Amino acid sequence: MNYSSTLQNKAAQSIALVSMLLIGATGIVQADSITKEDTPSWVTYDTNNDNFVSLEEATTKQMPTQVFKELDANHDGKLSKDEFAKESRQTK
Numbered sequence: 152m153n154y155s156s157t158l159q160n161k162a163a164q165s166i167a168l169v170s171m172l173l174i175g176a177t178g179i180v181q182a183d184s185i186t187k188e189d190t191p192s193w194v195t196y197d198t199n200n201d202n203f204v205s206l207e208e209a210t211t212k213q214m215p216t217q218v219f220k221e222l223d224a225n226h227d228g229k230l231s232k233d234e235f236a237k238e239s240r241q242t243k
């Protein structure tokens with residue numbers, strides 16, 4: 152190999168490395184945004200704005216009944232913001 156082809160080879164390797172790093176960083180950013188988007192939002196679930204999420208509100212928004220029951224710590228048939236926050240922590 153001559154000096155010119157060695158430089159070209161190193162440049163190609165550097166470009167490939169930078170490309171892989173950028174692709175990896177893009178994947179991490181996209182994965183993070185997906186996680187944030189998938190995290191349930193209180194506003195999304197509390198559709199009647201009474202500061203609680205009822206079983207009906209939860210199941211309408213695709214929350215499984217079993218998950219609702221597990222989150223309903225005081226068994227009053229509705230989720231407070233604190234109880235609901237447990238769901239957000241579990242999905243992270």
